[in-house]
Amino acid sequence: MHHEKSRAAFDLARSLIPGGVNSPARAFGAVGGHPIFVDRADGAYLYDIDGNRYIDYIGSWGPMILGHGHPRVVEAVKAAVERGTSFGAPTEAESHLAQLLVDALPSVEKVRLVNSGTEATMSAIRLARGFTGRDVVVKFAGNYHGHVDSLLVAAGSSAATLAVPNSPGVTAGTAKDTLVLPYNDVAAMEDAFADYGSRIAAVIAEPVVGNMGCVAPSPSFLHALRDLTSRHGAVLIFDEVMTGFRVAYGGAQTVFGIRPDLTTLGKIIGGGLPVGAYGGRAEIMDHVLPAGKVFQAGTLSGNPLATAAGIATLEVLRDTNPYPRLEEVSARLADGLRRAADSAGAVCCLTRLGSMMTLFFAAGEVTDWASASRCDTARFASYFWGMIDRGVYMPCSQFEALFVSTAHTDEDIDRTIAAAGEVFSEDPHITAK
Ligand SMILES: *Cc1c(COP(=O)(O)O)cnc(C)c1O
Numbered sequence: 409m410h411h412e413k414s415r416a417a418f419d420l421a422r423s424l425i426p427g428g429v430n431s432p433a434r435a436f437g438a439v440g441g442h443p444i445f446v447d448r449a450d451g452a453y454l455y456d457i458d459g460n461r462y463i464d465y466i467g468s469w470g471p472m473i474l475g476h477g478h479p480r481v482v483e484a485v486k487a488a489v490e491r492g493t494s495f496g497a498p499t500e501a502e503s504h505l506a507q508l509l510v511d512a513l514p515s516v517e518k519v520r521l522v523n524s525g526t527e528a529t530m531s532a533i534r535l536a537r538g539f540t541g542r543d544v545v546v547k548f549a550g551n552y553h554g555h556v557d558s559l560l561v562a563a564g565s566s567a568a569t570l571a572v573p574n575s576p577g578v579t580a581g582t583a584k585d586t587l588v589l590p591y592n593d594v595a596a597m598e599d600a601f602a603d604y605g606s607r608i609a610a611v612i613a614e615p616v617v618g619n620m621g622c623v624a625p626s627p628s629f630l631h632a633l634r635d636l637t638s639r640h641g642a643v644l645i646f647d648e649v650m651t652g653f654r655v656a657y658g659g660a661q662t663v664f665g666i667r668p669d670l671t672t673l674g675k676i677i678g679g680g681l682p683v684g685a686y687g688g689r690a691e692i693m694d695h696v697l698p699a700g701k702v703f704q705a706g707t708l709s710g711n712p713l714a715t716a717a718g719i720a721t722l723e724v725l726r727d728t729n730p731y732p733r734l735e736e737v738s739a740r741l742a743d744g745l746r747r748a749a750d751s752a753g754a755v756c757c758l759t760r761l762g763s764m765m766t767l768f769f770a771a772g773e774v775t776d777w778a779s780a781s782r783c784d785t786a787r788f789a790s791y792f793w794g795m796i797d798r799g800v801y802m803p804c805s806q807f808e809a810l811f812v813s814t815a816h817t818d819e820d821i822d823r824t825i826a827a828a829g830e831v832f833s834e835d836p837h838i839t840a841k
Contacts, residue, residue: 409797413457417445433469438805439789444796449476452815454801462801463820465810469803470618470650470675473734473763474724475815481679484720488712495712501719502710508722509677509685512658515646515667519687520696521710525649525674526554528684529612531696531704532670533558535686536610536643538702539695544604546611546642548591550620550777550807553612553647553672563588591617591776592625594632605640610670615660618650620780621766622759622809630666637669643692649674649684654811655762657725663761679721681714730814734763737821738812741765744825752832754787754839763812767791780807790838794831800824 421428429435429443436443447457452475454464467473474481488501506519522528533545533556545558553559561571561583571586573579587604589596591613601608611633617623637644646668652659653676661668670688677683687693695702708714742760745767749756758767759774768774769784769791788806795802800823802810832838 409460409799410458411442411444411456411460414445415442417457418442433803433805433808436804438785438807439792441793443804444801451475451477452813452817452820460799462796462799463816463824465800465802465812465824467811467813468675468680469808470654470811471678471680473654473676473730473811473813474679474721475813476680478679478721478724478815480724481717481720484716485681485713488716491712493711493713494708496707499710499712499715501712501715505677505683505710505715505719505722506687508719508726509673509687512653512722512726513648513661513671513687514658515661515669515689516671516687517690518693519685520693520704521715522684522686522704522706523682523708523711523714524554524684525647525672526556526684527706528649528672528674528686529553529559529645529647530556532645532672532686533610533612534704535692535696535702536645536670538700539692540609540641540643542607542609542642543585544587544607545585545609546587546589546597546600548613548777549588550591550623550780551612551614551617551647552619553614554649557582558586559612561586561588590778591620591623592629593776594629597632597636601636601640605642608637608640608642610643610645611637612645612647614650615646615648615664615666615668616651616655616761616764618764618809620777620807621768621774621783622761622764623766623774623776623780624759624761625664626775627664630664634666634668643670644668645670645672647672650764650809652676653722653725654764656731657729676721676725677718678714679717681717682708682711683714683718728814731762734812734814737816737818738763738765740818741812741821741824744821745828748825748828748832751829752839754832755784764809765812766806766809769806783807787838790835791828791831794835794838795824795827798827798830800827
């Protein structure tokens with residue numbers, strides 16, 4: 409497969425844009441080599457500027473659950489653009505999208521639209537602090553909530569100590585108000601609440617993790633989260649930017665039957681345009697300005713194009729209920745990848761929840777950041793490039809989930825499994841002991 413044009417485009421981009429990309433995951437840094445520059449996409453396929461076609465399992469890192477260029481979404485955006493691209497004044501479409509979110513998510517009574525997942529989590533944290541009058545926020549190692557200063561932190565030297573910055577530019581002062589705990593560890597959470605309970609404003613968690621690869625919660629972990637936050641008067645925030653409308657129409661909170669106080673959303677609810685949202689109990693949401701005093705604003709929030717794409721996407725999902733079919737197709741892919749790895753004797757484990765999954769190059773189960781970080785990322789990189797060479801575009805990092813869309817056919821899945829079979833049997837590096 410030729411990538412000359414992508415190489416040249418990357419060289420130019422690097423002279424103009426830091427690292428050549430507008431979001432770091434796109435640079436292929438974790439697997440080495442040059443990123444592929446996209447020309448266009450259609451259904452389940454991506455086409456690069458060298459004319460290669462790939463089966464796409466990134467789907468813009470989550471939003472494209474209907475595949476690329478779904479006709480209902482394209483029509484909705486075209487109709488919206490004719491009526492004006494931004495007004496900075498309220499529209500009925502914003503209530504329409506808000507209604508869809510409130511109807512879908514059992515815990516959400518009121519919702520505010522923003523422009524990205526990062527904005528949603530940043531605003532939810534501020535709201536939780538404003539509502540409780542407390543400062544400390546708890547997050548879990550390996551969970552990602554966007555590039556919010558107070559959440560770009562790593563655990564200190566022992567569990568349940570206050571966090572340290574994990575990016576230059578995040579101040580120690582900001583980091584000290586965040587606690588980082590291991591995921592799926594009920595005892596660590598009980599200890600943290602015993603030590604800091606009256607100071608904890610919020611606990612934010614991915615209810616199914618997508619951002620250290622796909623990691624499922626233990627049911628007792630999610631119940632402990634709900635229980636401890638309720639007992640100590642802290643706000644429970646489910647970050648469903650990835651899982652909302654992905655693992656089920658009503659998100660992970662419907663799958664596990666847990667009601668968070670606040671939910672953050674993004675990705676699918678914008679149908680490929682920039683949208684985020686945060687919502688929850690009306691009693692908390694009414695603290696947001698101008699109903700309440702917690703400041704949050706946005707020139708382009710509720711943008712008519714983005715809102716139209718979001719409404720169209722959610723209505724297709726609501727009216728066609730593709731989730732049983734997504735489950736079936738995703739199970740077929742997961743089984744095939746697992747078989748390909750097993751029959752070559754590769755040391756792998758696969759985690760899947762609905763249409764999100766990760767093949768981990770690790771011996772045991774992956775349940776938290778400690779186990780995820782034991783993966784063999786060099787073998788993952790060989791697997792990634794082997795799949796690219798065979799026209800399959802998967803996440804370029806071991807610590808990302810892949811996504812199946814409604815546009816993937818059984819034939820796409822079978823071609824993917826066949827490609828994986830070739831990669832595992834032909835690349836000695838992947839299976840070497
Ligand atoms: C992608 C993601 C975010 C950040 O959303 P952006 O739109 O990239 O700012 C936050 N939380 C989770 C769980 C995500 O997957």
